[in-house]
Amino acid sequence: MSLAEKKTRTTVIEPSRKLRFLNFKELNDYWELLLYLTIRDIKVKYKQTIFGLLWVVFQPILLMLIFSLVIASVPNIQQAITCPYKLFAFVGLIPWQLFAKIIESTSNCLVAEAGLVNKIYFPRILMPASACLSALFDFFIGCIILALMLLYYRQAPSWTIVFLPLFVILMTISAMGIGFWLSALNTEYRDVRCLVPFLMQFWFFASPVFYPSSIIPEQYRLIIALNPMSGVIEGIRWTLFSYGSAPGWEFYVSLSVSFVTFITGIYWFRWREKSFADHLGN
Amino acid sequence: MSTVIKVRDLGKKYKICDNHMQYKNFTDLAAQIAAMPYNYIRRMMNGESAPPKEKTFWAIKDINFDLEQGDILGVVGRNGSGKSTLLKIISRVAEPTCGRIEVVGRIGSLLGVGTGFHPELTGRENIILNGIVLGMSRSEIRSKFDEIVDFSGVEEFIEMPVKNYSSGMFMRLAFSVAAHLEPEVLIVDEVLAVGDANFQKKCLDKMRSYHEAGHTILFVSHDLYSVRALTEKALLLNHGEQMAFSDTESIAQLYMEKYANIPPGAPAPEPEPEAALEPEANEEPEPPAEIPSETNCGFKVKNFRVEPFESKTFHAGGKLRFSFEYEFDREIDNFKIAFAVNTTDQYNSCGLLADSNELGLAKLPPAGKVACVSDNLYFTEGNCIVQLAVLENDVPVFLNKEIANIYNKRHPELIFSPRDWFDYCVKGTWKVKH
Incomplete structure (x- = not known):
């Protein structure tokens, strides 16, 4: 929209009654704000640190080392995987970190930026969106380290790596869906924020991050499939090593769950949006 | 229009x-x-x-008004009357429960200074961020960047993180960015309440230049002086309801009539959305409430009134009439009664003093009525605070430093001098030789 148009456009403010989806025209106007909010998040995270961006990979590397000491020697696991355990674990940990980071940062983003939300108008969905983008930035740093590890272990990724971006997108969508629900709920019920770390820990063990899902007994496979992350993590491992079979029915179940959460998450967020300023106080 | x-x-x-x-x-x-x-x-x-x-x-209810292009509207009312809620709704931060607003043009809101500033980022980064948050585009910020830095006066420190700035520098920078925002409709919520007198003057000047450029402004302030100085139309809110919407002069009159003679001790209900409400507290503040005193001697004062004498409104050059009824448990020997008419609460500007000689009374009787008419007073335009003290042997038995407020208007014949130049301004006899 040109400046002249903006100067003469009429804005109508009235109570909204219908369920709304995203207003793409408006989001287009606010893309600069999204960009700068993300840049701010990233800059602030690393401004006063010594190791700077290396902090991003510190946690997964540490976890990988611990798991390789403890878990790698379990006989079932050794048989089920074809590559060195350290690599296996790292490949699971980096995507998991993206998922967990998106959920943790989006669930609290509105409350943390209450000052902004209470004083300025902008499409509120920009807040979880910028939290997600800044987590994606960290993920790309992690991917670089992952590439270096692949080099080190002389594991050339197979042709299936073309599917990797698809899985990353899927993972982002499922995390965002959950993030929308949680951020909206958190403004009204502040203990949501306390539940999140516990939820993430539980979820971590319920997902095949540091173990292959093939060691899960048959009767529990469906439950594991409902977890969107199981399909994604196994899928990412498949794209990099071509190990295991191509994603089967479990994957499609995960896919549908993710999409449903994402779409309903947006509707819920947009519905509760009207009362954010009321709940976030002054 | x-x-x-x-x-x-x-x-x-x-x-x-x-x-x-x-x-x-x-x-x-x-x-x-x-x-x-x-x-x-x-x-x-x-x-x-x-x-x-x-x-x-209901924080606000049944609000109806229209603004033409280039109007400046002052929104006044006591605390809790719904002013901030109204501004939040027009800024689209909160959603209305019912009703409809139509606004033509971009809306820019200054509901607080320094929104979006992050202490870890440098001044430069914060200017860009704050500008975008307020609604400017990147190109607009880039073109105005030097002006903004210049206006704020923090040029040498612009590359330092903002957490190292003093609070004064921070305010100046934050306001400087906000001042260069040029939306068609500007909404300002008590930004003037923050900052020193110099800063406030800068804010007012900037808003005047917006007005001249043809923008529309909605302005909330507690300071009746700046509302009168800046705005032409005003909206008076009372417990969320629209009491009046007309020109600033009449609204100011109404405001002072309604609230000026209330002793500060009277309960002012401050309903917050999350607090439990008492059933229907009657909000009309009636004078019979006892006037508090800083001393605890039992000297009771009732029905304190201060009003312009021989004219309808109090303006520079006019007289004031003070009156009150009192009751005490004894006669007072060696008494003094003092009124003070002050322009600020920091010091006493002008006093009226009477003792037993002046009044021709040896002792002050235990109960009675006191009235006093002053000489001509030449205060500059602004609010005047009235104090009352009754002393026995030069020790106060009654003292109230803000027993009433009265608004002093400009004198039609005196050359206008603003309150921040002089408190008191008189005519003189002038001559220039050449």
């Missing part, structure tokens, strides 16, 4: 929590749901048919 803002039947309702109704976290919500069958049975047994209704509170 085109209508830029149309407000029709605007209202905003909040739910008020009773202790057992409100749930703020999941555990409470779960407990509430679990207790529902129990509560239902209990109501059945007591013979009540329906669950108690949630209490609601």
Whole structure:
């Protein structure tokens, strides 16, 4: 929209009654704000640190080392995987970190930026969106380290790596869906924020991050499939090593769950949006 | 002139929590749901048919007004009258419960200075961020960047993180960015309340230049002086309802009539959306409330009135008449009665003093009425605070440093001098030789 148009456009403010989806025209106007909010998040995270961006990979590397000491020697696991355990674990940990980071940062983003939300108008969905983008930035740093590890272990990724971006997108969508629900709920019920770390820990063990899902007994496979992350993590491992079979029915179940959460998450967020300023106080 | 803002039947309702109704976290919500069958049975047994209704509170109700392009509207009212709520709704931060607003053009709101500033980022980065948050585009910020830095006066420190700035520098920078925002409709919420007198003057000047450029401004302030100096139309809100919408002069009159002679001790209800409401407190503040005193001697003062003498309004060059009734438990020997008429609460500007000689009374009787008419007073335009002290042997038995407020208007013949130049301004006899 040109400046002249903006100067003469009429804005109508009235109570909204219908369920709304995203207003793409408006989001287009606010893309600069999204960009700068993300840049701010990233800059602030690393401004006063010594190791700077290396902090991003510190946690997964540490976890990988611990798991390789403890878990790698379990006989079932050794048989089920074809590559060195350290690599296996790292490949699971980096995507998991993206998922967990998106959920943790989006669930609290509105409350943390209450000052902004209470004083300025902008499409509120920009807040979880910028939290997600800044987590994606960290993920790309992690991917670089992952590439270096692949080099080190002389594991050339197979042709299936073309599917990797698809899985990353899927993972982002499922995390965002959950993030929308949680951020909206958190403004009204502040203990949501306390539940999140516990939820993430539980979820971590319920997902095949540091173990292959093939060691899960048959009767529990469906439950594991409902977890969107199981399909994604196994899928990412498949794209990099071509190990295991191509994603089967479990994957499609995960896919549908993710999409449903994402779409309903947006509707819920947009519905509760009207009362954010009321709940976030002054 | 085109209508830029149309407000029709605007209202905003909040739910008020009773202790057992409100749930703020999941555990409470779960407990509430679990207790529902129990509560239902209990109501059945007591013979009540329906669950108690949630209490609601209308922060604003039935607001209607139109603004033309280039108008400046001052929104006035006591604390809790709904001014900030109205501005939040027009800024689209909060959503109305009912009604409709139409606004032509971009809306820029200054509901607080320094929104979006982050202490870890440098001044430069914060200018860009704050500008974008306020609604400017990157190109606009880039073109105005030097002006902004210049206006704020923090040029040498612009590359330092903002956390190292003094609070004064921070304010200047934050305001400088906001001042270069040029939306068609500007909304300002008591930004002037922050900052020193110099800063406030800068703010006012900037807003005047917006007005001259043809923008529309909505302005909330407690300071009646700046509202009168800047605005032409005003809206008076009282407990969320629109008391009056007309030109600033009449609104200011109405405001002072309604609130000027109230002793500060009278209860001023301050309803917040989350607080429990008492049933229908009568908000009309009646003078019979006892006037408090800083001393505790039992000297009671009632019906204190201060009004212009021999004219309808109090203006520079006019006289004031003070009167009050009092009651004490004894006669006072060696008494003095003093009124002070001050322009600020920092020091006494002008006093009227009477003792037993002046009044021709040896002792002050235990009960009675006192009246005093002053000489001509030449204060500059602004609010005047009235003090009363009654002394026995030069020790106060009654002291109230803000017993009333009265607004002093400009004298039509005196050359206008603003309150921040002089408090008191008189005519002189001038001559220039050449």
